[in-house]
Amino acid sequence: NAGVTQTPKFQVLKTGQSMTLQCAQDMNHNSMYWYRQDPGMGLRLIYYSASEGTTDKGEVPNGYNVSRLNKREFSLRLESAAPSQTSVYFCASSEGDRGGGPQHFGDGTRLSIL
Amino acid sequence: KQEVTQIPAALSVPEGENLVLNCSFTDSAIYNLQWFRQDPGKGLTSLLLIQSSQREQTSGRLNASLDKSSGRSTLYIAASQPGDSATYLCAVGNTGGFKTIFGAGTRLFVKA
Numbered sequence: 452n453a454g455v456t457q458t459p460k461f462q463v464l465k466t467g468q469s470m471t472l473q474c475a476q477d478m479n480h481n482s483m484y485w486y487r488q489d490p491g492m493g494l495r496l497i498y499y500s501a502s503e504g505t506t507d508k509g510e511v512p513n514g515y516n517v518s519r520l521n522k523r524e525f526s527l528r529l530e531s532a533a534p535s536q537t538s539v540y541f542c543a544s545s546e547g548d549r550g551g552g553p554q555h556f557g558d559g560t561r562l563s564i565l
Numbered sequence: 566k567q568e569v570t571q572i573p574a575a576l577s578v579p580e581g582e583n584l585v586l587n588c589s590f591t592d593s594a595i596y597n598l599q600w601f602r603q604d605p606g607k608g609l610t611s612l613l614l615i616q617s618s619q620r621e622q623t624s625g626r627l628n629a630s631l632d633k634s635s636g637r638s639t640l641y642i643a644a645s646q647p648g649d650s651a652t653y654l655c656a657v658g659n660t661g662g663f664k665t666i667f668g669a670g671t672r673l674f675v676k677a
Contacts, residue, residue, distance in 0.1 A: 455608070482663065493569070493654070493667040494609075501663060509664060541608055553599065554656075554665070556608035 453477050457542050457557035464532045464564045472527040472560050474542030482545045483525035484509075484554065485517060487538040494541065500525055532564045567592045569657050571668035578645055579676050586640040586671045588655030593633045596658040600629050600640050603652045603670070612653075613640070645675045 458473045476483065481502045486494040486509075496509030500519040514536060516528045525544075529536060540560045545552040568591045578584050588598070597616050601609040613622045613629040615638070621630040628641040642649060655668040 484663075484665075486667075491669060493669040494656075495667070496664060499663050507663070510666075543609075553611040553614045554609075555611065556601075558606075558608045 455542055455544055455555055455557035457540075457560050459560060460558065461561045462563070464529075464562065466532060466534060466564060468532050468564075469528065469530050470532065471529075472540055472542075472562075473524070474526065474557060475524045476542075476544040476555070477523065478544060478546070478555065479522070480544035480546045480552075480555070481522070482552075483519065484543040484545075485515075485525070485527045486541045486543065487511065487536075488541060488559075489538050497527065497540075534564050536562065537564045538562060567595075567657060567659055567666045569655060569666050569668040571653075571655055571671050573671060574669070575672040575674075577674045577676065580645060580647060582645050582675075584642050584645055584673075586642070586653050586655075586673070588638040588640070588668055590636045590638075590657045590666075592659075593636055594659070595633065598629075598631055598638050598658070599656045599665070600627075600638075601654040601656060603654060609654060642673075645673075647675050647677045649673060650675050 455476045484499045485497040488494045498517040500506045503522045543554040543556045545554045599614045600612045615631045626643040652670040652672045654670045656665045
């Protein structure tokens with residue numbers, strides 16, 4: 452199984468540009484998550500989706516939007532990129548609709564904003 | 566606000582040594598606690614998950630314990646190997662399980 456697949460793996464943007472990070476899982480999980488990882492700060496939750504059709508804010512949602520396209524796919528959009536959004540972005544999924552199962556992570560998207 | 570702290574930030578041990586990684590959290594009203602491993606340039610791999618009603622979980626050479634009353638968890642690694650070298654992250658799931666708070670991790674290096 453592929454597990455959680457994220458595209459692209461690397462991206463460089465200019466300030467003000469927009470882009471969408473894609474995430475797909477093939478484990479039939481209900482819940483999906485987007486995190487960002489910054490040096491010395493651990494992972495921080497941006498948005499999550501408890502089930503298809505629902506999304507909720509996490510700890511650091513400002514500047515981002517998400518779409519749960521179907522059960523498999525959960526995308527993260529930066530409408531107007533800022534240098535502070537330079538980070539490594541991880542998508543994760545877990546079974547069940549209460550978020551209590553082990554989270555399975557993709558390999559990340561490394562995003563640089565100039 | 567839940568805060569998760571991992572000590573030490575980095576650890577270097579000789580191969581074969583048993584070791585303990587520490588995780589502390591400020592709010593004992595947790596849903597679960599997970600330990601992850603992260604290799605450089607990679608995503609996280611779930612190692613052990615302890616539900617709030619449990620005291621410990623074991624998988625192979627790994628044992629994780631949970632003491633909610635003191636706000637602590639430990640990850641015990643027996644007979645460490647160079648392949649265990651990675652960053653280990655502790656993550657606390659708050660009530661409902663969705664809003665997971667991560668520690669900054671402990672970077673482990675096992676010398677051959």
